[in-house]
Amino acid sequence: MIKTYDVKSAQETILKRNYNHLLEYPENLIKSTEKLFGIGVSPDKAVDIILRSVRENGDRAIAEWTKLLDGINITDIRISAELIENAYRSLSPSLLDVFKLSASRIKLFHEQQPLPNWETTTLGGILGQRTTPIERVGVYVPGGTAPLPSSLLMSVIPAQVAGVNQIIICTPPNPDKSILAAAAICNIKDVFLAGGAQAVAAMAYGTKTIPKVDKIVGAGNLYVTLAKQKVYGTVGIEGLAGPTETMVIADKTANPAWVASDLLAQAEHDYLASAILLTPDADIARTVAAEIDNQLAKLSRSEMIETSLQNRGGIVLTPDLRSAAMLADDYGPEHLCLSVEKPEEVAGWINNAGGIFFGENSYEVLGDYMAGPSHIMPTGGTARFSSPLNVLDFVKISSVISLDPETSLELSPPAAKFAQTESLTGHAAAANYRIKQ
Amino acid sequence: MIKTYDVKSAQETILKRNYNHLLEYPENLIKSTEKLFGIGVSPDKAVDIILRSVRENGDRAIAEWTKLLDGINITDIRISAELIENAYRSLSPSLLDVFKLSASRIKLFHEQQPLPNWETTTLGGILGQRTTPIERVGVYVPGGTAPLPSSLLMSVIPAQVAGVNQIIICTPPNPDKSILAAAAICNIKDVFLAGGAQAVAAMAYGTKTIPKVDKIVGAGNLYVTLAKQKVYGTVGIEGLAGPTETMVIADKTANPAWVASDLLAQAEHDYLASAILLTPDADIARTVAAEIDNQLAKLSRSEMIETSLQNRGGIVLTPDLRSAAMLADDYGPEHLCLSVEKPEEVAGWINNAGGIFFGENSYEVLGDYMAGPSHIMPTGGTARFSSPLNVLDFVKISSVISLDPETSLELSPPAAKFAQTESLTGHAAAANYRIKQ
Numbered sequence: 001m002i003k004t005y006d007v008k009s010a011q012e013t014i015l016k017r018n019y020n021h022l023l024e025y026p027e028n029l030i031k032s033t034e035k036l037f038g039i040g041v042s043p044d045k046a047v048d049i050i051l052r053s054v055r056e057n058g059d060r061a062i063a064e065w066t067k068l069l070d071g072i073n074i075t076d077i078r079i080s081a082e083l084i085e086n087a088y089r090s091l092s093p094s095l096l097d098v099f100k101l102s103a104s105r106i107k108l109f110h111e112q113q114p115l116p117n118w119e120t121t122t123l124g125g126i127l128g129q130r131t132t133p134i135e136r137v138g139v140y141v142p143g144g145t146a147p148l149p150s151s152l153l154m155s156v157i158p159a160q161v162a163g164v165n166q167i168i169i170c171t172p173p174n175p176d177k178s179i180l181a182a183a184a185i186c187n188i189k190d191v192f193l194a195g196g197a198q199a200v201a202a203m204a205y206g207t208k209t210i211p212k213v214d215k216i217v218g219a220g221n222l223y224v225t226l227a228k229q230k231v232y233g234t235v236g237i238e239g240l241a242g243p244t245e246t247m248v249i250a251d252k253t254a255n256p257a258w259v260a261s262d263l264l265a266q267a268e269h270d271y272l273a274s275a276i277l278l279t280p281d282a283d284i285a286r287t288v289a290a291e292i293d294n295q296l297a298k299l300s301r302s303e304m305i306e307t308s309l310q311n312r313g314g315i316v317l318t319p320d321l322r323s324a325a326m327l328a329d330d331y332g333p334e335h336l337c338l339s340v341e342k343p344e345e346v347a348g349w350i351n352n353a354g355g356i357f358f359g360e361n362s363y364e365v366l367g368d369y370m371a372g373p374s375h376i377m378p379t380g381g382t383a384r385f386s387s388p389l390n391v392l393d394f395v396k397i398s399s400v401i402s403l404d405p406e407t408s409l410e411l412s413p414p415a416a417k418f419a420q421t422e423s424l425t426g427h428a429a430a431a432n433y434r435i436k437q
Numbered sequence: 438m439i440k441t442y443d444v445k446s447a448q449e450t451i452l453k454r455n456y457n458h459l460l461e462y463p464e465n466l467i468k469s470t471e472k473l474f475g476i477g478v479s480p481d482k483a484v485d486i487i488l489r490s491v492r493e494n495g496d497r498a499i500a501e502w503t504k505l506l507d508g509i510n511i512t513d514i515r516i517s518a519e520l521i522e523n524a525y526r527s528l529s530p531s532l533l534d535v536f537k538l539s540a541s542r543i544k545l546f547h548e549q550q551p552l553p554n555w556e557t558t559t560l561g562g563i564l565g566q567r568t569t570p571i572e573r574v575g576v577y578v579p580g581g582t583a584p585l586p587s588s589l590l591m592s593v594i595p596a597q598v599a600g601v602n603q604i605i606i607c608t609p610p611n612p613d614k615s616i617l618a619a620a621a622i623c624n625i626k627d628v629f630l631a632g633g634a635q636a637v638a639a640m641a642y643g644t645k646t647i648p649k650v651d652k653i654v655g656a657g658n659l660y661v662t663l664a665k666q667k668v669y670g671t672v673g674i675e676g677l678a679g680p681t682e683t684m685v686i687a688d689k690t691a692n693p694a695w696v697a698s699d700l701l702a703q704a705e706h707d708y709l710a711s712a713i714l715l716t717p718d719a720d721i722a723r724t725v726a727a728e729i730d731n732q733l734a735k736l737s738r739s740e741m742i743e744t745s746l747q748n749r750g751g752i753v754l755t756p757d758l759r760s761a762a763m764l765a766d767d768y769g770p771e772h773l774c775l776s777v778e779k780p781e782e783v784a785g786w787i788n789n790a791g792g793i794f795f796g797e798n799s800y801e802v803l804g805d806y807m808a809g810p811s812h813i814m815p816t817g818g819t820a821r822f823s824s825p826l827n828v829l830d831f832v833k834i835s836s837v838i839s840l841d842p843e844t845s846l847e848l849s850p851p852a853a854k855f856a857q858t859e860s861l862t863g864h865a866a867a868a869n870y871r872i873k874q
Contacts, residue, residue, distance in 0.1 A: 116827075127810065150855060264866070295866065362838045363871065386673055
């Protein structure tokens, strides 16, 4: 059922980036927004309304939006310690071991990341950069059909490694026990029942119950994404997540059953997920397509998979491996899986990709749960300018300027002259006061 | 004329952060927007209109907005090589030397910044992070009353050190020669005549003349800031700049004339600039206030300075140095100048500041032009979560996942179990295919 494309037709369809996703909303979202907010109210405007009401009315607004949008009456916005503890206890020991193994590998990986603390004395005195943790971080954990405790681990642990002092979590009402258990494993006490744009607003502005944070991370639906974009500047954000995407480059050495299973795994995320195979090998293209048909029938989320594979997935036949790599690099996928004989060679041609998976031992599902690097990676081509979530997202730099007296005196006349050129005479005067001394 | 505050009254006025600056527009901006776009059109909506028209009509829209908003007919959007060359030649040799000294120190400073390239073999196989430069960067250089060639150097050079392949500049029509000369010093060939939101739109979406970039950096007016926020996601941005701010902490060892000159230099930037002195020493407070009155009369931008000092500046008397540091840390100033006997001690109490200037030899004007670190620093309290412009702004990370076969096999059963918990049966199947092998 998966379609096969030549390069040109792929570039006009599945490989075409829509960089304006926030300007054009899906029809069903426009309709559901108008149903709730009135005819003519765009999702953009609806999010403005939610942000403003939470800023002005705090917890009361959270409760009202939760009732209107989620259809749930919440009495306590904060989840009690007992509920978190009970969720933790309810997990089977074997599942708990899996969560803990995942958590420990995420921790070990991020602990090795170097921080940009440095000083130089080569420019006269001491110049450099000092890195400090962000004080308060809010993590958004979506609810929905498939609860993702893994996303909680993948965002909270890098923040903890960075040394963030206070980490809070917002998640829609009635969270799955696995999410609360993951919070318990990370020793997070502050979990709040708020979803959507109202959760983002609460973390950006603060309410009586939900503290204002300095940075918000985590993906959600389009309301969450729009809200994050709008509060950016008031708080930091790690990025604006779009639908998830995987690109596999395979040569004749690839195992077609494995490649097919990796594409199917990607396609099951949601209706907009994208799973694309690039290969110069027509045999691989054929056998992977056949394997997809074989395996699909056995999967529980087959309807979702069929839709996303048909609309956003495909197999692209490329002239050679090098041109497959060039297409991938231009696309800038969230995940790039190199099911090829020499993954190092192909990786050498790639600049733009969130995560690069070398060879079939490093299949993407291991990256989703167990490998160690955060699975929160840049989507929608944003790998051209942004990075997977990592320790650097939870620190900031202060420039350190500590010049010695000789260098200061030496640089003062040119500083005065530069300031004059910019008509900033007060700047020039400040420099001249030092020269006169 | 500068006012003196106690801590409490300062916290209610000049030290109070308005984190919602993008939701509330100044009255004069609302009026000028309505005059151009029609009654009821907010700056936010006006920027939407500009973005959409440039996205749809490219160069033609640039020319039309430039005519409407800047009142200028442009024939060529691209500045010719001759014009850049002539601007460079028109500079005096001594000013050229100043520009080149500044450029060389910016380059030397940023060349020493370590990049987060690393690998570990402790987690089974090879895991790590690979850093690559962003391919195309657009730098916005504002026009206006005081041309800032220094800002061009401070943004272009870190990008060049990072290895960015293509750097373009957009600046409003009739740029000062000093800006074009600075472009020539950086060997930038692509300078385009476009200002405001239309320039941001052109760099985000691309036009026939102006190439689409991957990231836009540089400050501008509120239209520019709003446009950057809206195109974020389509391209990267380095932050949303607000008015510039300096905080000075002084003890009894400070030179009152120097402190006064530093505050005056800061206040001359624009009507919204903020210059605040924190000191536990009443004598210093008095003498600095007197020095400000003395020095102000001699300065050409005295009207601007008086307005900004009165509205957004002041002297705050604190119980001791430590509490001055705590106030500064909570405020998170763009620039923090430590005119104290032991700057290292005070700096140890600070987590949130864009640039920390140690002692009176490292006065802020040197940081503006000559010291080396980029003078583009986080404003409006965003130092709580963001950093001065630096080499990291022009690179991105790819996570590298190259597990060995044994580790891959070992991690597959827990990955399958984790996936089952998340109801992602396709993920579990992909893991199980590896286990069966």
